[in-house]
Amino acid sequence: MDVDRFLTSPGSRRAFFRSAGVGFAGGSAVLLAACGDDGDSETGPASGATPDVEILNSALDLENTAVAAYAAGAPRLTGAVRALGAQFLGQEREHAAALGQAIKQLGGTPTKPKAAYDFPEFKGQEDVLNFALDLEGTAVAAYIDALPKVSDPELRGTASAILTNEAEHISVLLGALGRPQVPSAFVIGGL
Amino acid sequence: MADRVSIADGEADTAVIAEYEVSRRALVRRGIAVGSLSLAAASVPALLRARNAFAQAGDDRAIIEKAVGLEQTAVFAYAAAVASGRLNAKSTAVARLFGGQEQEHADALTAALKTLGGTPPPKPTAPRDVPGMAAATGSARRILTFLIALEESAVAAYYDAHQKLKDAKLLSAGSAIMANEGQHLVVLRQALDLNPVPTAFATGKA
Numbered sequence: 001m002d003v004d005r006f007l008t009s010p011g012s013r014r015a016f017f018r019s020a021g022v023g024f025a026g027g028s029a030v031l032l033a034a035c036g037d038d039g040d041s042e043t044g045p046a047s048g049a050t051p052d053v054e055i056l057n058s059a060l061d062l063e064n065t066a067v068a069a070y071a072a073g074a075p076r077l078t079g080a081v082r083a084l085g086a087q088f089l090g091q092e093r094e095h096a097a098a099l100g101q102a103i104k105q106l107g108g109t110p111t112k113p114k115a116a117y118d119f120p121e122f123k124g125q126e127d128v129l130n131f132a133l134d135l136e137g138t139a140v141a142a143y144i145d146a147l148p149k150v151s152d153p154e155l156r157g158t159a160s161a162i163l164t165n166e167a168e169h170i171s172v173l174l175g176a177l178g179r180p181q182v183p184s185a186f187v188i189g190g191l
Numbered sequence: 192m193a194d195r196v197s198i199a200d201g202e203a204d205t206a207v208i209a210e211y212e213v214s215r216r217a218l219v220r221r222g223i224a225v226g227s228l229s230l231a232a233a234s235v236p237a238l239l240r241a242r243n244a245f246a247q248a249g250d251d252r253a254i255i256e257k258a259v260g261l262e263q264t265a266v267f268a269y270a271a272a273v274a275s276g277r278l279n280a281k282s283t284a285v286a287r288l289f290g291g292q293e294q295e296h297a298d299a300l301t302a303a304l305k306t307l308g309g310t311p312p313p314k315p316t317a318p319r320d321v322p323g324m325a326a327a328t329g330s331a332r333r334i335l336t337f338l339i340a341l342e343e344s345a346v347a348a349y350y351d352a353h354q355k356l357k358d359a360k361l362l363s364a365g366s367a368i369m370a371n372e373g374q375h376l377v378v379l380r381q382a383l384d385l386n387p388v389p390t391a392f393a394t395g396k397a
Contacts, residue, residue: 091390144367145363147353147366160353160369167374168373171377181374181377185368
């Protein structure tokens with residue numbers, strides 16, 4: 001799926017990781033209570049499922065988009081928020097680098113960043129923060145859905161460390177917008 | 192990974208990105224320096240046992256049993272922080288909120304554990320039941336520093352669990368809980384004027 005469509009259409013966002021063979025989960029508390037009630041909930045890909053490279057490349061596409069978004073929004077940020085935005089840009093780059101390296105180690109070819117992204121116009125800091133919040137929430141949802149499909153245990157650990165970092169970004173962004181920073185006990189991302 | 196990003200509208204030019212990078216490095220340096228000082232003052236060594244909580248856990252039931260224990264410990268620690276009277280009004284409200292969320296984790300994990308045929312471990316009933324807690328009561332800073340160490344140990348434990356859990360639904364739920372613990376860390380670090388997100392990979396292993 002094209003990343004631009006993914007960004008502009010909530011429905012497309014849900015479809016983004018489905019296209020990589022990753023289903024979209026609902027509330028985790030409910031899932032927890034229901035765990036073990038069927039025979040199709042083991043981690044790792046089932047026969048015919050998406051290989052790790054494809055899942056990681058979908059994640060890399062999200063990270064590349066986040067890098068571009070934080071860079072594009074930089075001129076609209078000020079003061080302490082500007083410094084944090086810069087830090088988050090660097091961390092998204094670290095995620096992209098790690099995913100790219102993992103893809104290469106698996107014999108795959110990392111998805112390259114686009115030459116241009118069709119982001120909405122940012123008229124001020126609040127626009128940037130809200131757009132970043134949307135992206136980060138989507139990333140968290142995507143990683144939570146993708147994690148059980150990843151067959152390599154070490155990669156699952158890495159993905160959990162990245163998604164938790166994205167969740168941390170969300171709390172900072174919410175705080176900068178004057179909103180409650182930790183609104184839910186189960187962070188499943190938002191679309 | 193590309194070091195430079197091509198932006199369609201041209202607003203983020205090289206100079207802007209360069210300035211951005213300078214401020215980012217400064218912030219990261221400050222976070223590392225302050226964070227190291229803070230960690231040195233905390234009772235972290237005692238918590239190392241909690242960091243390895245899942246190391247000996249062989250199957251999903253054993254992992255979830257350990258996770259219930261961690262969450263029960265967090266519930267107890269936040270309740271003690273609220274009751275201490277050492278926190279200001281804002282931090283007290285935060286501790287109360289986070290304690291409630293830890294209880295939600297504990298409840299959900301306990302339900303999962305029972306489904307797996309397991310039994311929840313005993314809850315802590317005194318500070319001595321929680322490694323490092325008895326020594327972290329003198330001031331708001333010490334309490335918050337301890338809570339940061341506790342949350343980091345939880346993140347580290349869930350990071351390890353992601354490499355061991357077999358059930359996909361437990362894995363997804365573990366991710367949602369681990370992410371929430373990371374968000375707790377953000378608020379606690381901000382309360383101590385620390386860098387709220389010091390690393391790109393939240394492994395809990397500073």
